[in-house]
Amino acid sequence: MAEEVIKQSSKQTSKQVVAPIIKYSIADLKSVSRKVFGCNPEVIDGAIHGKPIQAYGVEEMRNLINDFLNKPIK
DSSP, X not given: OHHHHXXXXXXXXXXXXXXXXXXXXXXXXXXXXXXXXXXXXXXXXXXXXTSOOOOEEHHHHHHHXXXXXXSOOO
C-alpha cells in the first residue's frame, strides 16, 4: 500500500507545467514602459527598429531593450 502511494506521487511530480508566454502589442508595452522596463516609450521604438512589427513577450522586449541600450555607439 505504501509503495503504491510512493509510485503515484513520483509519477505526479515528474510532470512539469509550462505556462504559455503571453505576448502584448507594442502599444501596450509602450504604455507600461516606465513601470515595467524603467525606460521611456521612445526606447522601445529604438529597440524594435528594423524588426518585424509583431506582439512581444515581456522578457523578449526586456532583452531587446537591454541589447539596444548596451549597443556600442559607432
